[in-house]
Amino acid sequence: xxxxxxxxxxxxxxxxxxxxxxxxxxxxxxxxxxxxxxxxxxxxxxxxxxxxxxxxxxxxxxxxxxxxxxxxxxxxxxxxxxxxxxxxxxxxxxxxxxxxxxxxxxxxxxxxxxxxxxxxxxxxxxxxxxxxxxxxxxxxxxxxxxxxxxxxxxxxxxxxxxxxxxxxxxxxxxxxxxxxxxxxxxxxxxxxxxxxxxxxxxxxxxxxxxxxxxxxxxxxxxxxxxxxxxxxxxxxxxxxxxxxxxxxxxxxxxxxxxxxxxxxxxxxxxxxxxxxxxxxxxxxxxxxxxxxxxxxxxxxxxxxxxxxxxxxxxxxxxxxxxxxxxxxxxxxxxxxxxxxxxxxxxxxxxxxxxxxxxxxxxxxxxxxxxxxxxxxxxxxxxxxxxxxxxxxxxxxxxxxxxxxxxxxxxxxxxxxxxxxxxxxxx
Amino acid sequence: xxxxxxxxxxxxxxxxxxxxxxxxxxxxxxxxxxxxxxxxxxxxxxxxxxxxxxxxxxxxxxxxxxxxxxxxxxxxxxxxxxxxxxxxxxxxxxxxxxxxxxxxxxxxxxxxxxxxxxxxxxxxxxxxxxxxxxxxxxxxxxxxxxxxxxxxxxxxxxxxxxxxxxxxxxxxxxxxxxxxxxxxxxxxxxxxxxxxxxxxxxxxxxxxxxxxxxxxxxxxxxxxxxxxxxxxxxxxxxxxxxxxxxxxxxxxxxxxxxxxxxxxxxxxxxxxxxxxxxxxxxxxxxxxxxxxxxxxxxxxxxxxxxxxxx
Numbered sequence: 001x002x003x004x005x006x007x008x009x010x011x012x013x014x015x016x017x018x019x020x021x022x023x024x025x026x027x028x029x030x031x032x033x034x035x036x037x038x039x040x041x042x043x044x045x046x047x048x049x050x051x052x053x054x055x056x057x058x059x060x061x062x063x064x065x066x067x068x069x070x071x072x073x074x075x076x077x078x079x080x081x082x083x084x085x086x087x088x089x090x091x092x093x094x095x096x097x098x099x100x101x102x103x104x105x106x107x108x109x110x111x112x113x114x115x116x117x118x119x120x121x122x123x124x125x126x127x128x129x130x131x132x133x134x135x136x137x138x139x140x141x142x143x144x145x146x147x148x149x150x151x152x153x154x155x156x157x158x159x160x161x162x163x164x165x166x167x168x169x170x171x172x173x174x175x176x177x178x179x180x181x182x183x184x185x186x187x188x189x190x191x192x193x194x195x196x197x198x199x200x201x202x203x204x205x206x207x208x209x210x211x212x213x214x215x216x217x218x219x220x221x222x223x224x225x226x227x228x229x230x231x232x233x234x235x236x237x238x239x240x241x242x243x244x245x246x247x248x249x250x251x252x253x254x255x256x257x258x259x260x261x262x263x264x265x266x267x268x269x270x271x272x273x274x275x276x277x278x279x280x281x282x283x284x285x286x287x288x289x290x291x292x293x294x295x296x297x298x299x300x301x302x303x304x305x306x307x308x309x310x311x312x313x314x315x316x317x318x319x320x321x322x323x324x325x326x327x328x329x330x331x332x333x334x335x336x337x338x339x340x341x342x343x344x345x346x347x348x349x350x351x352x353x354x355x356x357x358x359x360x361x362x363x364x365x366x367x368x369x370x371x372x373x374x375x376x377x378x379x380x381x382x383x384x385x386x387x388x389x390x391x392x393x394x395x396x397x398x399x400x401x402x403x404x405x406x407x408x409x410x411x412x413x414x415x416x417x418x419x420x421x422x423x424x425x426x
Numbered sequence: 427x428x429x430x431x432x433x434x435x436x437x438x439x440x441x442x443x444x445x446x447x448x449x450x451x452x453x454x455x456x457x458x459x460x461x462x463x464x465x466x467x468x469x470x471x472x473x474x475x476x477x478x479x480x481x482x483x484x485x486x487x488x489x490x491x492x493x494x495x496x497x498x499x500x501x502x503x504x505x506x507x508x509x510x511x512x513x514x515x516x517x518x519x520x521x522x523x524x525x526x527x528x529x530x531x532x533x534x535x536x537x538x539x540x541x542x543x544x545x546x547x548x549x550x551x552x553x554x555x556x557x558x559x560x561x562x563x564x565x566x567x568x569x570x571x572x573x574x575x576x577x578x579x580x581x582x583x584x585x586x587x588x589x590x591x592x593x594x595x596x597x598x599x600x601x602x603x604x605x606x607x608x609x610x611x612x613x614x615x616x617x618x619x620x621x622x623x624x625x626x627x628x629x630x631x632x633x634x635x636x637x638x639x640x641x642x643x644x645x646x647x648x649x650x651x652x653x654x655x656x657x658x659x660x661x662x663x664x665x666x667x668x669x670x671x672x673x674x675x676x677x678x679x680x681x682x683x684x685x686x687x688x689x690x691x692x693x694x695x696x697x698x699x700x701x702x703x704x705x706x707x708x709x710x711x712x713x714x715x716x717x718x719x720x721x722x723x724x725x726x727x728x729x730x731x732x733x734x735x736x
Contacts, residue, residue, distance in 0.1 A: 362494075363469075363472040363475075364472075365469040365472035365473060365476065366472040366473075366475050366476040366479070367476070368476070369472065369473050369475075369476025369477055369480065370476045370477075370479060370480040370483070373476065373477050373480030373481065374480045374483065374484065381469075382469075421483060422483075424487055424491075425479065425483070425487075425490060425491050425494045
């Protein structure tokens with residue numbers, strides 16, 4: 001065994017060890033909402049919308065505000081506090097780059113959220129008339145509207161890849177669309193916020209690249225649940241939000257291969273994006289600064305880095321195991337209940353951390369309110385920003401329970417019991 | 427429909443609860459969309475339904491089932507009931523403000539703002555043998571020759587005729603208010619003594635004779651009589667002392683009182699007053715409309731402002 005193999009083996013062993021001996025209650029104590037006795041106890045199943053924040057993230061942000069609340073952008077304050085800000089922001093960038101397997105930290109652009117990241121690409125890409133962008137038929141509005149708008153502004157075309165009847169990705173339909181030619185970009189949600197289904201991203205990227213198309217991955221729903229390596233997968237662009245992966249609200253990331261980012265035309269310019277200006281011209285800074293216009297949310301960026309570090313300290317095996325266990329308990333508990341119709345494939349293993357369903361004869365909002373009233377169970381109800389999917393099927397909305405690693409078996413069982421009670425009304 | 431009902435209820439409860447305030451805002455959003463002929467999209471109905479059904483489910487599954495199934499129908503029923511009760515509440519408030527009773531002028535039914543019914547109490551004439559309920563609308567002023575009784579500010583637009591009894595508590599309660607009203611408004615004012623209690627029946631003749639002798643002295647004497655103890659004014663010698671103290675020619679008044687013609691006039695007037703269908707004192711006519719019982723001052727003041735629809 002080479003030294004590097006040894007290291008890998010040890011890391012794996014430590015992971016396994018930590019997985020088996022992970023103290024969930026201790027871990028929950030890291031989250032003020034779950035740990036503080038002054039907070040009203042809740043069972044939080046709305047993680048697909050917003051994850052909870054561990055104390056490590058809050059502390060990291062507080063540290064900025066309390067110890068070095070200064071400007072940190074390039075060319076801004078050169079004093080000691082400014083240097084600390086730049087150092088902390090750089091560290092966050094490195095942490096995130098490392099976590100997603102980016103080749104270089106400069107491939108990480110900080111944005112406000114996934115939406116902004118996707119819009120940045122849509123608005124900065126050098127489109128040719130007739131270019132085709134492909135998305136699936138169940139994309140979040142954030143990965144649909146930017147392309148519809150780009151179609152309007154840049155004369156591109158947009159096509160939708162239909163899903164299979166069980167809502168999983170249809171590779172053959174995708175292949176057919178690729179064959180039509182002119183596909184410049186495939187933009188897909190890695191994990192659907194509608195039903196938790198994960199697309200076969202490696203295969204999608206392979207086929208897209210073979211057809212000469214680039215791939216943008218909306219990883220908003222994936223970052224809290226599974227590891228990701230952009231280099232290994234060959235991802236061209238990747239977007240995700242901080243608030244769905246334990247980080248602060250108003251933070252997000254756009255990853256892009258360096259050569260691709262350098263070829264984008266920044267649409268948001270101003271302070272910190274240029275090295276020099278005259279009255280008639282300006283000189284852009286390098287990537288990523290040229291895309292980070294204006295004073296940044298330093299506290300948020302630092303918090304985002306802390307969130308990524310915290311996630312990695314938990315370990316993916318434990319996180320994935322928790323997701324699967326919770327989803328299985330809930331799915332097996334409610335799928336057979338009167339009136340309940342699950343959205344997506346029946347197998348919970350194919351739906352990550354999301355259980356979405358409708359109840360025949362009962363409004364989804366009503367069910368969500370009842371869950372909260374009866375057992376303080378917090379879920380999301382509605383169309384979850386996937387209006388296109390619901391509208392095309394004539395479904396008014398769904399109830400969505402989305403789990404995270406800090407949810408417990410007891411919570412999942414209480415969810416099932418509450419649903420059993422609610423369905424007695426039918 | 428539940429949004430209208432909720433808006434009404436939550437607007438009230440929202441005064442005390444921030445949670446209800448938020449819900450009231452949502453309810454208003456829903457109401458506004460309905461009013462502007464758009465569907466209610468805020469999910470408010472489902473929210474309220476969910477809360478109520480969940481609450482009920484913890485107590486009775488059957489009741490929760492019924493509410494869940496017939497929520498719209500129950501909402502409509504409650505809305506109609508709310509509208510009806512709102513109408514009656516507003517009407518009750520209006521009546522209480524203008525007439526002193528939630529149920530209307532001189533009505534003796536229960537009123538939450540006047541639970542003891544003090545604004546409608548009268549010194550009764552013992553007319554319990556009447557073959558029909560005594561109503562204010564039956565009480566008419568026309569049989570009374572108003573000009574024969576002590577009157578001030580004659581000839582002005584508004585007319586107040588006060589029929590009261592010197593020894594009756596409710597007359598004594600409203601008397602100072604009427605004096606204040608006349609002072610403030612300058613309305614024509616007539617005082618008619620109607621002796622409900624036998625011990626002060628004799629005072630009708632005294633009032634008649636003093637007024638005939640000197641009307642200004644009469645008003646002063648009248649005030650003093652109402653300010654005196656009931657037990658005192660039952661004694662003629664006390665009344666005579668009062669006359670002397672107020673500079674009234676006692677001898678002349680007594681001559682008038684003892685004159686059989688006076689007794690005849692007083693009896694005639696007594697019968698005329700009875701023929702108004704009066705059933706208790708005080709009965710106060712404001713421009714011919716009878717207000718029976720002691721009312722708050724605002725009621726008297728409003729009675730002279732002629733904008734009451736009913």
